[in-house]
Amino acid sequence: MVQTATATCFCGTVQLEVPxxxxxxxxxxxCHCTDCRKLTSSMFTSGFAVNNTAMKHIRGEEKLTKYSQKKTTESGNCMTDFFCSVCGTLMYRRSSGYPEMSLPRIGxxxxxxxxETKLKPQLEVFCKNRVSWFNGVEGAKQSQGGQ
Structure with a gap:
């Protein structure tokens, strides 16, 4: 049987089940792209990709707020962000370039x-935007652009 985990926003209103x-x-x-840096208020984001059909909303789906835009994405794809409308936690993103997958946040x-184990990043993207004081994820494949 495939292992799944729960992913919950800061206030507990929204909860997902993800493989x-x-x-x-x-x-x-x-991801070190400028959008992810702004979106997370940090130097990079850490996430994982799952097939949409495998991600389940346990509670709070109606409390998700969507925000979509493509004017600043380096890929040119429209990115839709799904936030908890109560606490503001970004739960996942979806890209128009890969409509069959969701990108939940490891945190x-x-x-x-x-x-530390199954969700340790295997890939680092947009390394051309990485800050100089961070050497990257040890053992992860690195890409200067997107995947």
Whole structure:
């Protein structure tokens, strides 16, 4: 049986069930693009890709607020962000370039041990935008642009 995990927003209103292995878990990543930096108020984002059909909304789907735009994305794709309307936590993103997948955020996964194991990023994208004081994720494949 494929292992799944719960992912919850800061206030607990929104909760997802996501695969963390198997064919519906695609990869874990770190992104240094300027949009991700702004969106996370940090130097990069850490997320993972799953097939939409495998991600379940346990509670709070009606409390998600969507924001879509493409004017600043480096890929040119329209990115739709799904935030908890109560606390503002970004739960996941979807790209018009890959409409069959969702990009949940590693930090929302409730089992912190998974952050160290199955959700350790295997891919780093937009490394051309990476800050000089961060050397990257050890062992991760690095790409100067998108995937």
């Amino acid at each position: 963390v292995e198997g064919p519906d878990f695609l990869f874990a990543f770190v 929302t996964v409730d089992d912190l041990e998974l952050h």
